[in-house]
Amino acid sequence: MIHITKRKEMPLPQALAIRLLAIALSLVVCGVITAVMTGLNPLDVYGTMIKGAFGTQRKIWILLQEIAILLCVALALTPAFRMKFWNLGGEGQILVGSLASAACMICLGDKVPNALLILLMAVASVAAGAVWAGIPAIFKARWNTNETLFTLMMNYVATQLVAYFVIVWEVPKGSGNIGIINQSTEAGWFPQLFGYKYLLNIILVALLTVAMHVYLTYSKHGYEISVVGESASTARYVGIKVDRVIVRTLLLSGAVCGFAGLLLVGGTSHTLTTTIAGGRGFTAVMVAWLAKFNPAIMAASSFLLVFMGNGAGEISTAYGLNHSFGDILTGIILFFIIGCEFFISYKVHFAKKEGERVV
């Protein structure tokens, strides 16, 4: 007979060991599935995945850059999530941020000095993201509308808005693409630090991670966010203006999403498409949840998801497998990682045996 009981707090090393064990187990299961379904040697497949992610210096930079952008979006969602405001509009907020950056690059590219242009891009994209998140926040604060649906719908509006401007600015006419913006002048492109294209993005996000952690854990604002998230009536009881905290926090959340849009346009791709956010607004939800909204752990969960994504791409080209096969492996690994939380919170007893075995 099996009994399940809730544990008290588990010591950190033990919890960590369970998580590592879960990852190891997931790799075994993935290996078996790979061998059975494709006939390939799973170790070769894993090797290819690792090579796909770390194989060359260029690949490592791409990996780090991808992690940085995903982490940036996850950091953006975190304050809202801590407040239990389910901002699913990261995608749209990134898009409007990208749109604002691209607009600055296209309209002001040859009119202002580069430093000023980048500054204007930053202000514009941050403001655009903030507005995009601020609208549902104001509705939530004033009329208690459902933020999940509202932020989700704002994504579609943002996509259409970008689609419109892509046609307005398309080069050449009729192509339906903007192409690389300011290819010749490189106006609005982020400077390369020490000759590395993505280094600035990565440093900016690293700083943001620390800043967000400090903001949430040690600032008065962060404390207010936690109180509002836990109980709005407690917040009112101590005189916290709940409406203001909701709007303020979502402005921040949207602003950081907009900032991610800036990094994408100014730092990485130098173009604008309707798919530039690439689903990061949603993947970041998973990153944030996996890390239980802890910024430092989010770096690890972003790494995991990006690594799996890049690795999946690599094995699909190397072995001619469908890209979905990589998704299957990602799914299995996530299943184990999320599933092991059960064993961290609960204890399973097998009764009617000598002594007690704990899994």
Place this chain on the structure above:
Amino acid sequence: MAHRVPAVSMRHITKEFAGKVVANRDVSLDIYRGEILALLGENGSGKTTLMNMLSGIYYPDAGEIQIDGKPVNIGSPKDAFDHGIGMIHQHFKLVNVFTAAENIVLGLKEKGRFDLAAASERIRQICDAYGFDVDPNQKVYDMSVSQKQTVEIVKLLYRGAEILILDEPTAVLTPQETDKLFAVLRNMRDDGKAIIIITHKLHEVLDISDRVVVLRKGEYVGEMATAETTAQEMTNMMVGRQVSLNIDRPPVEMDYRMERIRVKNLTVRNHDGVVKLDDVSFTAYTGEILGIAGISGSGQKELLEAIAGLQPVESGSIEYVVDATGPTEEVEQLIGMDPIKIAQMGVVLSFVPEDRLGMGLVASMDLTDNMMLRSFRDGTSPFTDRKAPRHLAELVVDELEVNTPGVSTPVRRLSGGNVQKVLVGREIAAAPTVLLSAYAVRGLDVNSSYLIYDLLNRQKGNGVAVVYVGEDLDVLLELCDRILVLCGGKVSGIVDGRTTTKNEVGMMMTKLGGGEA
């Protein structure tokens, strides 16, 4: 009784949590059919844990459970149910959008076509047999707490429960609803059911039970026939030493007494536009405890929240008298102020709300973070200072003997009495001039309750104007200097706590001005 086979016999039950905390140690008790057994003990004495093992929520580490003399293995609530054991928890488990009947049949695997009409008919029969007042077609969200509880009981009976466990069933009920519940419990007992009621209220034990078993710190202390014991004896057993059941009421220092809060013609409507307070006027004085009595929902909550700046007011005035000794009286109007503005005016107004974890504290935060709920804004730094709150938390834990692993423990892990100590400790630490409290001892055991009375009396001694909203008339009459009785949002009268009687206050609660109908 010895010749009868007990319906349930728990033998040498031991249960530990996380290998450290012993919740129950070697507890044995018997429950017979046709009797109501009261399981009495302080908070954390292991009453609920013991019963949870009977209802299949926990599994004992050692010991045996026998049903009708046969050893059984209860591994899940379903196992318990197959043995006819049903438990009613403090938090109800009903689907709000379903009707009573739908909730009652939910999850039952009966053969044949699903027939709600037939189920409703059976429910009516059960209700008639025991005197329940349930409309099978009423939606749960339309029900009062007492009605929901009734649905839970009927649900168990419908499923053929023979052994019923009720975990502090009266904690959420008014005195009238309690009487009704006790009446049906007696009917069920007379029908041959075995009933266990978990409680720490002595007068209820005396009122309803046939036998009482006392637990202390997870261990069985003793049992006796209710008819042969007294409240004093049970208290001593429960606490483990001689305790006085009298509440102190130090005299009011009339020389220093002055007006502090003056409420005039206060009218308040709730969200739905219903008048909750109607033309209420009274004065609270320094150095006195003003009791507020009334049937629950008579406007107590709105009154306190209006004073604390949390409740929009339709008309009237709430004045805070800053200083009445000078030639001209200095007063501040509290209406239209929020808690921050009130604090900025220099008025230190503390409020212990009814909903401790949902309003007074943040359940998931630790003691330190809860201590700074009111003070975190102090200073100009954008960052919080946790040093002072941590000291305060340590002080409160020390002085009020809060039972907690440390100041970094989330308050939701603490028991009810300790949660209340943390809340009251924080509110008193602000050195208030006005202390509002709502149901300050609800759900607390004897020891904690007396500690709270003592704290309130000390505040009174310090010249604080204390407002005590209570439900237990005995306590109100012993503790309060004056008692304001609310009836349907109106002031039914203000009486002297030293000279009034329970009967008089009770009459005023149900009828404006009291008096015979």
